[in-house]
Amino acid sequence: MALLEVKGIRAGYGNGPDILTDVSINVEEATTYCVIGPNGAGKSTLFKTIAGLLKPRDGDIVFDGTSIAGRRPDRVLDAGICFVPQDRTIFPQMTVRENLVMGGFLLRDRRKVETRLTELMEVFPILAQRAGQLAQTMSGGEQQMLVMARALMISPKLMMIDEPSLGLAPQMSDQIFAIIRQLSGEMGVTILLIEQNVKKGLELADWAFVLDLGSKRFEGRADQILDDPRIRDLYLGKLATRTTLADTEDGS
Amino acid sequence: MTLTAALQITILGLLLGGVYALMASGLTLLFGVMRVVNLAHAAFIVLGAFFGFYMWDGLGIDPLVSTVLALPVFFVFGVILYRLLFPRIEGSPRFTEMTVLMTFGLAFMAEGLMSYFFTGIFRSANPPYARDAVILGDIFIPTGQLYSATASAVLLIGLWVFLKFTRIGYGVRATMQNRDAAQIVGVDVRRVSTISFGIGMALAGAAGSLVSFLFPFFPSRHWQWIAILLSLIVLGGMGSLKGAVIGALGLAVMAAFVSDVIGPVWAPITFFGALFVVLLVRPQGLFGKKVRA
Numbered sequence: 305m306a307l308l309e310v311k312g313i314r315a316g317y318g319n320g321p322d323i324l325t326d327v328s329i330n331v332e333e334a335t336t337y338c339v340i341g342p343n344g345a346g347k348s349t350l351f352k353t354i355a356g357l358l359k360p361r362d363g364d365i366v367f368d369g370t371s372i373a374g375r376r377p378d379r380v381l382d383a384g385i386c387f388v389p390q391d392r393t394i395f396p397q398m399t400v401r402e403n404l405v406m407g408g409f410l411l412r413d414r415r416k417v418e419t420r421l422t423e424l425m426e427v428f429p430i431l432a433q434r435a436g437q438l439a440q441t442m443s444g445g446e447q448q449m450l451v452m453a454r455a456l457m458i459s460p461k462l463m464m465i466d467e468p469s470l471g472l473a474p475q476m477s478d479q480i481f482a483i484i485r486q487l488s489g490e491m492g493v494t495i496l497l498i499e500q501n502v503k504k505g506l507e508l509a510d511w512a513f514v515l516d517l518g519s520k521r522f523e524g525r526a527d528q529i530l531d532d533p534r535i536r537d538l539y540l541g542k543l544a545t546r547t548t549l550a551d552t553e554d555g556s
Numbered sequence: 557m558t559l560t561a562a563l564q565i566t567i568l569g570l571l572l573g574g575v576y577a578l579m580a581s582g583l584t585l586l587f588g589v590m591r592v593v594n595l596a597h598a599a600f601i602v603l604g605a606f607f608g609f610y611m612w613d614g615l616g617i618d619p620l621v622s623t624v625l626a627l628p629v630f631f632v633f634g635v636i637l638y639r640l641l642f643p644r645i646e647g648s649p650r651f652t653e654m655t656v657l658m659t660f661g662l663a664f665m666a667e668g669l670m671s672y673f674f675t676g677i678f679r680s681a682n683p684p685y686a687r688d689a690v691i692l693g694d695i696f697i698p699t700g701q702l703y704s705a706t707a708s709a710v711l712l713i714g715l716w717v718f719l720k721f722t723r724i725g726y727g728v729r730a731t732m733q734n735r736d737a738a739q740i741v742g743v744d745v746r747r748v749s750t751i752s753f754g755i756g757m758a759l760a761g762a763a764g765s766l767v768s769f770l771f772p773f774f775p776s777r778h779w780q781w782i783a784i785l786l787s788l789i790v791l792g793g794m795g796s797l798k799g800a801v802i803g804a805l806g807l808a809v810m811a812a813f814v815s816d817v818i819g820p821v822w823a824p825i826t827f828f829g830a831l832f833v834v835l836l837v838r839p840q841g842l843f844g845k846k847v848r849a
Contacts, residue, residue, distance in 0.1 A: 393736050393737035406737075409726065
């Protein structure tokens with residue numbers, strides 16, 4: 305049985321139009337997936353809907369055998385799905401350490417939080433060095449590591465990472481990709497990834513979903529999907545229409 | 557002005573500023589957590605003052621004791637009021653605008669009900685220490701102000717400890733700093749909002765009990781107070797507790813000097829003058845964060 309099954313969801317913001325019209329995906333355990341598609345395809349919206357930040361207007365989301373569609377974000381997190389959004393949502397005036405403690409908010413038990421904190425400081429030595437520093441004083445790449453480490457505090461089964469390399473220098477993005485590889489490899493976390501650097505994203509992933517205009521167009525093995533002629537149509541053929549559609553999903 | 561006179565004025569200003577800081581703390585906390593400017597905050601301070609007054613006048617309970625009693629009473633009142641009023645407008649894209657209108661209406665309603673039940677005449681609790689003073693050399697310190705400032709300091713430190721060291725306090729601070737991130741790490745932001753509204757109300761009630769013996773009050777007094785409190789928290793940076801405390805102390809001292817040198821009628825001008833300058837020079841306030849457009 306799949307770890308996560310998204311069945312025909314439809315979703316949008318406020319009273320606005322549907323951003324996702326009909327998306328179905330199956331996610332197997334211990335696999336890395338990359339979600340690709342042009343701007344405005346609904347990639348971020350898909351993640352937000354799974355995370356419980358948006359209620360699906362239709363369809364179902366089943367995780368580990370139980371439906372989580374429409375649950376509050378803290379309940380979704382409690383079930384084992386964490387979300388790392390693209391805008392590096394740190395707590396600017398808390399220290400790095402306090403940010404990580406916040407990641408363990410649902411653990412309740414102080415000792416569990418401390419144990420996990422120590423484990424993660426080993427995976428992210430830079431955060432151990434910066435523990436007492438205010439999060440807002442760190443560089444973009446370090447902040448990205450912080451939000452990823454913070455998400456790992458609750459030992460999630462599934463981690464959704466939205467554009468981790470956005471605005472980072474190439475060297476720093478390589479470091480971030482190495483960490484993601486480590487998460488899926490050594491720690492066995494199932495990963496759903498959105499990456500604007502499609503080539504890099506597909507190198508990391510085992511499988512890819514291709515989204516356009518709010519629905520899944522096709523899917524396939526990550527190492528073969530770039531050769532698919534439909535990809536070229538999607539990214540190049542749509543250029544003309546994309547300029548008008550680009551801002552339907554502002555990416556935030 | 558002699559040095560002694562200056563010291564005297566500074567001390568009086570600081571004592572008054574401490575109470576202003578407590579009065580403003582609930583307002584800035586609520587803004588920080590929910591982006592709600594609670595225009596009814598000072599009306600609830602007046603309600604707290606009536607609470608302190610009647611406890612003293614009717615039951616003989618010291619207003620300082622009422623300050624402590626007001627905390628749970630007003631907290632529960634705040635939670636009930638929140639549940640009654642806010643769920644309807646939550647999630648609305650115009651949430652902040654709507655809350656301004658709603659709390660404005662709430663202020664009128666509270667004032668009307670208080671005028672109806674408690675009448676509009678001047679009230680003031682008069683425990684014995686309200687007319688006493690401590691004299692240190694040439695410095696004269698009214699005992700009532702000393703007690704109320706001390707009580708304010710204790711409550712503000714208590715609030716800081718709560719925010720800094722408890723799990724719910726972490727949740728409140730996280731929500732203030734980044735609401736999205738708080739949701740992502742599993743903070744139930746609606747629950748945090750409810751609790752914060754309750755805490756804001758508890759602080760208003762406690763501040764009111766202290767005010768009951770500091771200033772004469774009557775139901776419509778709150779308009780004057782809310783104006784001063786808003787200028788304090790804008791000066792300090794809306795949503796910043798540290799800013800509210802420093803803004804309150806600083807402005808109260810300045811107002812005390814203005815009052816002494818130019819005349820008491822001009823004291824309120826200090827607050828609005830400072831507000832004017834801050835909005836020109838540093839619109840996010842002394843300790844506020846710049847808001848990205």
